[in-house]
Amino acid sequence: MKNVEFRTAASAQGGLVVMAGVPGVAAGSRVQLRDHAGRLRSGQVIRTADDAVLVEVFEGTDALDLERTWVRFLDEPFKLPLSRDILGRVFNGSGRPADGRPPIITADRRDINGEPLNPAARAYPREFIQTGMSAIDGMNSLTRGQKLPIFSGGGLPHNRVAAQIVRQAKLLGEEAADFVVVFAAFGASHADARFFQESFEESGVLNKVVMFLNLADEPVIERLLTPRAALTAAEYLAFDLDYHVLVVMTDMTAYAEALREVAVLRGDVPARKGYPGYLYSDLAEIYERAGRIKNRRGSITLIPVLSMPSDDITHPIPDLTGYITEGQIVLGRELANQGVYPPVTVLPSLSRLMKDGIGKNFTREDHPHVASQLFASYAKALEVRGLAAIIGAEELSDADRRALAFADAFERRFIGQGEDEDRSIHETLNLAWELLSMLPPETLIRVSEAELAKYHKGKA
Amino acid sequence: MGKILEINGPLVKLELPRTVLGEQVRVGRMGLVGEVIGRDGDTALAQLYEDTAGLRPGEMADGLGWPLSVELGPGLLGGIFDGVQRPLQAMRERSGDRIARGVAVPSLPRDTRWHFVPDPQRRAGAVLAGGDVLGTVQETESIRHRILTPPLLHGELLELAPEGDHTVEDVIGRVRLADGRIEKLYLFHRWPVRTPRPFRQRDHAVAPLITGQRILDTFYPLLKGGKAAIPGPFGAGKTMLQQQIARWCNAEIVIYVGCGERGNELTDVLESLPELKDPYTGRPLMERTLLVANTSNMPVVAREASIYVGITLAEYFRDQGYDVVMVADSTSRWAEALREVSGRLGQMPVEEGYPAYLGSRLAAFYERAGRVETLAGDHGSVTLIGAVSPPGGDFSEPVTSHTKEIIQTFWALSKELADARHYPAVDWLESFSGYVKSAAKWWTEHVDPNWESARADALDLLAASEELQRIVNLVGVEALSGEQRWTLEAAGLIKEGLLQQAATDEVDSYASPEKQFALLAALLEIHRQGLTLVKLGAPARKLIQMPLLAQARRWKSQHGSEDLSALKAKIAAIPQAFEPLLLEYASTATPRTMGGA
CATH class of the missing domain: 2.40.30.20 (Elongation Factor Tu (Ef-tu); domain 3)
Known part of the structure; x- marks a missing residue:
């Protein structure tokens, strides 16, 4: 069947083509269209019956002349050619070379949809990754194999934060040799793509990076393939070649919007804000490919970046993402406006896997309690700040004034740090104690009395 | 064909x-x-x-x-199954780390030999009815699996195997039905998951399910055989709370259904339960636990089925006379699976794309919970705890609001509490329990007759402090009277010293009912003592500075449930801490009191 061209396109509309009279086409099969100008477009079968086959065309259906369109059913799903040579390469959104270099020559081609990992085969992520950023390491620690998104908004420095994580991420006491990056951009601007490329270049990791780029002016439907192609490459690097892979994907909002566009064309029943009811399952198919597998050395750690429309964390995209990922790093406009970098709003931020990757044997024995105390003290101090805004700082008690001073110092010195500042976890924890020492020891009930005696610098 | x-x-x-x-x-x-x-x-x-x-x-x-049916027999416990009861561990041996399609593996292991001990009552020639116990198999150290007659079978027992080792495929008996046909008996039978298993009659639920979590047991109790929901936005600690319940609750069997949730969470359960000990039997928790997993990246239709597979397994252990807890995480994903299929069928959506039958399906599912008299005349229960994941944390969305009408205990999780790292983030104002009266009877008999009034006092304090907090937020704490400031402080004490409970802290993770009540009574006693002083004219500022308050906040993590004597000694010493102040102010106040008398 794959060598036969059919010229039976019966209708076309907004990226979808209906083919008549092609019996026995496999669901999900890849399709190649040749238009009247001889240009090739690719597509995928999304519904199939003997009398009609519905094809989704990734490059769109613009300027398609039904009578002069030839269609071939390739009889296989979308596959990505894989070999060690993908390192250092740049591909387009559907996995074809985009750096002017030759295609990957290999017999190993894999279905980009992957297969679900058996939950019984997973290994639980427990190894602490040091990012060198206090707000993350100290309070929202990342572990190897975790999926931890960055929730951001337009104009916030999420790209700089992501790039800094890529530059600085390391496991305590281990060589960085088997560490590689898969970077996927969909709907990103050329400027953003260049920023990442230059940042990889500067830090000298370019030959350890695989890039998949579907930029803002490239076909929208192709974005449905990009994260899947990137993760297929990541799975190969992690579980065939034993690399520890850090996957950065930006921007998931552009992906979800592409999905909605296609869903509307297909006539799927919308759930919230026009997004299809299967947005959750679809996002999960992507995010859940991160992780570790028993008896395999490699791992996939996933950092998706998404911009929250109107900074709304309850919007379906961040909302559903938060239900699937193992926490979230939330960037805030308020901190950013005050010049704090990275503007991590720590209270809504969370790392679910932190509890199992820190403390004795991992970071330092006081880490869990210190993190918990920082959260509690900062939350309380913010309440005081709210109060001070109403009744004026003069009316505050002495204890409240100390809390205010703590909140300010915490934001400027603990959360805030330089873009090239790479703090060790010990530096982060010592800094935390220095700040906690601004508060009376009897108010610090999340840390143990022994820890207070050892680390608190105030008069006990 | x-x-x-x-x-x-x-x-x-x-x-x-x-x-x-x-x-x-x-x-x-x-x-x-x-x-x-x-x-x-x-x-x-x-x-x-x-x-x-x-x-x-x-x-x-x-x-x-x-x-769609499940296999019910020995070999279930400690296992992990997918949404249509395929054993995931055996699947891994068969098809590798990823789930290949079209793989058929029997749910129960076919080669394991179980030691079957027939029930002495079952003699050849006797009448055998559905649900009768044929005998037992000691499946794990802590659980004796009762081999049941299939519920719809009725006839004359012709023969039953003597004590000995059998696989689930070995014939262990024969029955002659009324129409003369001969039916074979095995260690297992099949049951369709969408049909509730029959029982003689529903019973009254009487005993609370003890979870070891203070905010749940003490404030919003659930009964064995009851229905509860845990709604909460992401990051509010839903999964953590459910895992705590699965770990520490005093049920005999725990069925944990991961429906459309994270793969790593199930891995966490799989890796941690074998190491944790059941506080009631001392055996590894995995021996009483069974997992059903359809993670969010597994096919959506099996997700819809997984909930029914879970509840049918729960009913099967109930029919053996056990108290079973089923935790379903999350019923929202199940509802979404329903929506996805109904959308593809082109059915008319009602609210947020959900089909019109969402409410009735949810209600019918929750109705499979309950305490019953089994066909064999035993008593067993299924307690159902469903997590709900409302989009954007909005409790007025269809799944949460339908669920709220069905269940009796509502453990509402709050984003604000979770953001302030107040865990478990169960909101004491939004939550409710319809089982307080029944639970009070149990607490009176087993722990302390004052449980109900102490609970009410603490809730009053919390509610009052909420009001006061609003005033403080407007005009500052100086506007409050001494009594009000003390109320605020005492409520803070209850929040930090009682409601907050650290799942990761070895001592604090589980609290026995006795420890829960001791802490509650102690903190209320501190409030009462202080209140007396404030009324005598002592400034609240002085009371708030007492070292006792900081100490009392730590008691929960200093004293384990197994030995409460040290805690009780500290509690007995509470009046002493107030004595100096009492001496100071009671003497100045005495004339006035005398004059008033």
Whole structure:
């Protein structure tokens, strides 16, 4: 069947083509269209019956002349050619070379949809990754194999934060040799793509990076393939070649919007804000490919970046993402406006896997309690700040004034740090104690009395 | 034998005459399994439990002749199954780390030999009725598996195997039915998951389910056989709370259904439960636990089925006379699976795309919980705890609001509390329990007769402090009277010293009912002592500075449930801490008191 061209396109509309009279086409099969100008477009079968086959065309259906369109059913799903040579390469959104270099020559081609990992085969992520950023390491620690998104908004420095994580991420006491990056951009601007490329270049990791780029002016439907192609490459690097892979994907909002566009064309029943009811399952198919597998050395750690429309964390995209990922790093406009970098709003931020990757044997024995105390003290101090805004700082008690001073110092010195500042976890924890020492020891009930005696610098 | 006509996502249109709604079908060369959900003349519509990519129109399809059923017998405990009861560990041995399609592995191991001890009452020639216990198999150290007669079987027992080792496929007995047919008995039987298992009658739920979590047991109790929901936005600690319940609750069997949730969470349960000890039997928790997993990246139709597989397994252990807890995480994903399929069927959506039958399906599912008198005359219960994941944390969305009408105990999780790292983030104002009266009887008999009034006092304090906090936020704490400031402080003490409970802290993770009540009574005693002083004219500022308050906040993590003597000594010493102040102010106040008398 794959060598036969059919010229039976019966209708076309907004990226979808209906083919008549092609019996026995496999669901999900890849399709190649040749238009009247001889240009090739690719597509995928999304519904199939003997009398009609519905094809989704990734490059769109613009300027398609039904009578002069030839269609071939390739009889296989979308596959990505894989070999060690993908390192250092740049591909387009559907996995074809985009750096002017030759295609990957290999017999190993894999279905980009992957297969679900058996939950019984997973290994639980427990190894602490040091990012060198206090707000993350100290309070929202990342572990190897975790999926931890960055929730951001337009104009916030999420790209700089992501790039800094890529530059600085390391496991305590281990060589960085088997560490590689898969970077996927969909709907990103050329400027953003260049920023990442230059940042990889500067830090000298370019030959350890695989890039998949579907930029803002490239076909929208192709974005449905990009994260899947990137993760297929990541799975190969992690579980065939034993690399520890850090996957950065930006921007998931552009992906979800592409999905909605296609869903509307297909006539799927919308759930919230026009997004299809299967947005959750679809996002999960992507995010859940991160992780570790028993008896395999490699791992996939996933950092998706998404911009929250109107900074709304309850919007379906961040909302559903938060239900699937193992926490979230939330960037805030308020901190950013005050010049704090990275503007991590720590209270809504969370790392679910932190509890199992820190403390004795991992970071330092006081880490869990210190993190918990920082959260509690900062939350309380913010309440005081709210109060001070109403009744004026003069009316505050002495204890409240100390809390205010703590909140300010915490934001400027603990959360805030330089873009090239790479703090060790010990530096982060010592800094935390220095700040906690601004508060009376009897108010610090999340840390143990022994820890207070050892680390608190105030008069006990 | 029929064939495929059309493939649309997980839905497949088949030419398959004489099929029955709900019947299992096997389609295509890969042998994918699904169930019939619609019929129109000779065509049938089926939903498949596996991904349909690669399936072609024209490939064969066949009805299997039975509805989606589970295998019930020894070999279930400690296992992890997918949404249609395929054993995931055995699947891994068969098809590797990833779940290949079309793999058929029997749910129960076929080669394990179980030591069967027949029930002495079962003699040849006696009448055997559905649900009767044929004998027992010691499946794990802590659980004796009762081998049940299939519920609908009734006849004369012709023979039953003597004590000995058998696989689940060995015939262990024969029964002559009323129509003369001979039916074979095995260590296991099958049951269709969408049909509730029969019992004699419903019983009153009497005992609370003790979870070791203070905010739940002390404030919003759930009964064995009850229905509860845990709604909460992401990051509010839903999963953590459910895992705590699965770990520490005093049920005999725990069934944990991961429905559309994270793979790593199940891994966490799988890796941590074998190491944790049951506080009641001292045995590894895994021995009483069974997992059903359809993670969010597994096929959506099997997600819809997983909830029914879980509840049927729960009913089966209930029928053996056990108290079973089923935790379903999350019922929202189940509802979304329902929505996805209904959307593909082109059914008219009502609220947020959900089909009109969402409410009735939810209600029918929760009704399978309860304490019952089993067919064999025993008592067993299924307690159902469903997590709800409301989009954006909005409790007015369809799944949360329907669920709220059905359940009796509502453990509402709050984003604000979680953001302030107040865990478990159960909101004491939004939550409710319809079981307080029944639970009070148990607490009175087993712990302390003052439980109900102490609980009410603490809740009053919390509610009052909420009001006061609003005032403080407007005009500052100086505007409050001494008594009000002390109320605020005491409520803070209850929040930090009682309601907050650290799941990761070895001592604090589980609190026995005795410890829960001791702490509650102690903190209320501190409030009472202070209140007396404030009324005598002592400034609240002085009371708030007492070292006792900081100390009392630490008691929960300093004293384990197994030995409360040290805690009780500290509690007994509470009046002493107030004595200096009492001496100071009581003396100055005495004349006034005297004058008033």
